[in-house]
Amino acid sequence: MTTDDLIARLTGELKPVPRTAVLRRVAIGLGSSLAASATLMYFWLGMRPDLMTAMETTPFWAKFVYTLSLAIAGAWALKRIAHPLGSIRINLALMGALIVAIGILGFMQLAMAPPEAHYYLLTGHSVSICTLNIVVLSLPLLAGAFWILSGLAPTRLTVAGAAAGLASGAIASLVYSFHCTESGMPFIAIWYTLGVLVPGLIGAIAGRYVLRW
Amino acid sequence: MNPVEARLKELMLASLDGDAKSYGVLLNDLARHLRFYFMRRLADAHKGDADDLVQETLMALHTRRATYEVDRPFTAWLHAIARYKLIDHFRRNRIRATVPLDDAQELFAQDQSDAAADRMDVERLLQSVPAKSRDLIYRTKIEGQSIAEVAQSTGLSEASVKVGVHRGIKAIAAKLKGGADDDR
Structure with a gap:
């Protein structure tokens, strides 16, 4: 096909593009994969039985605010990196600040607790499964995030993959917080954060192969 | 705003x-811009791929045009896509090449018809310079010989080669200025 033919074809196919098209694609992709992840959590792990009483406690809301803020920063990063020349430096800084903040909270709680309570604050009762569960819950989200990027134009694929992974991990940890009954801040600071970073790493590695266009 | 940017953005x-x-x-x-951009960046053995790259870039522009943010420069956006396609081409063909950190200016700096016209302008301007200077400018600035080489082959001292080149360029500059004034 000659370039002139191609131009004629593309011109013939032209349709108006709404200004919000990218945002809409991000919303559709993350919305539907959030539904998938939440459904998976509900049938596989189940909601925490004490949800109603937990909602009256600070740790529940600390977990909620932490994971929700990470999820928002991650989804925003995903939207930004979907554009050519997109940069997620601000988002990474924001996520870094949130991680530092929860780290400080965890450290303060450790400092105020008696030494014999430290081990439980760090490992809770679900240390062996917490991060793994979050990573599993992040997989549908990662697929959704990759689908979003596949129709857009990220030019730095490793960074784009990392953004997709971090967003997926953060949203998955938000979903997981409705199942998990842990309430120690050091636990959240370590294992939840790891649950966000591991999908970020998976995304970064997969990005340069999966996201090519 | 740069006039090319203004026009293309509109x-x-x-x-x-x-x-x-x-x-x-x-x-x-x-x-046209893209063809020139790719031709300049592909090695001789791969110049034939320029048209494919132009088409791929146009296709990408078409299918991903929603990612153009209207408050940003259009030329920078398109350049990022073209550069991505070029790097992807190198990767796919396992060509080890370094893509210079160019910017959008280079994609839109010129097109081929301008380059040809420029060459003709140079020839015409050189005709207006005294024969001796013309020869020196031709050897040093167009053929790219060094001052020392030219001095040796013409039997002049290096200093007089430099002076000759300098005078010739001054004459051209004066003529260009005059020409611009005439146009006004």
């Missing part, structure tokens, strides 16, 4: 609103 905004006529003009214009 065409792009109209295209995003569905104006097929502007889109046709835009794509034709970009095809």
Whole structure:
């Protein structure tokens, strides 16, 4: 096909593009994969039985605010990196600040607790499964995030993959917080954060192969 | 704003609103810029891929045009896509090449018809310089010989080669200034 033919074809196919098209694609992709992840959590792990009483406690809301803020920063990063020349430096800084903040909270709680309570604050009762569960819950989200990027134009694929992974991990940890009954801040600071970073790493590695266009 | 940017951006905004006529003009214009851009960056053995890259870039522009943010420069956006396609081409073909950190300016700096016209202008200007200076400028500035080489082959001292080149260029500069004044 000659370039002139191609131009004629593309011109013939032209349709108006709404200004919000990218945002809409991000919303559709993350919305539907959030539904998938939440459904998976509900049938596989189940909601925490004490949800109603937990909602009256600070740790529940600390977990909620932490994971929700990470999820928002991650989804925003995903939207930004979907554009050519997109940069997620601000988002990474924001996520870094949130991680530092929860780290400080965890450290303060450790400092105020008696030494014999430290081990439980760090490992809770679900240390062996917490991060793994979050990573599993992040997989549908990662697929959704990759689908979003596949129709857009990220030019730095490793960074784009990392953004997709971090967003997926953060949203998955938000979903997981409705199942998990842990309430120690050091636990959240370590294992939840790891649950966000591991999908970020998976995304970064997969990005340069999966996201090519 | 740079006039090329202003013109192309206007065409792009109209295209995003569905104006097929502007889109046709835009794509034709970009095809020329892109062809020149890729030709310059491909090694001789791969020059034949330039047209494929132009088409791939135009396709990418088409399918991903929603990612153009209207408050950003259009030329920078398109350049990022073209550069991505070029690097992807190198990767796919396992060509080890370094893509210089160029910017959008280079994609839109010139097109081929201008380059040909420039060459003709140079020839014409050189004709207006005294024969001796013309020869020296030709050897040093166009053929790229060093001052020492030219001095040796002409039997002049290096200093007089430099002076000769300098005088010739001064004469050309004076003529260009005069020419510009005449145009006004």
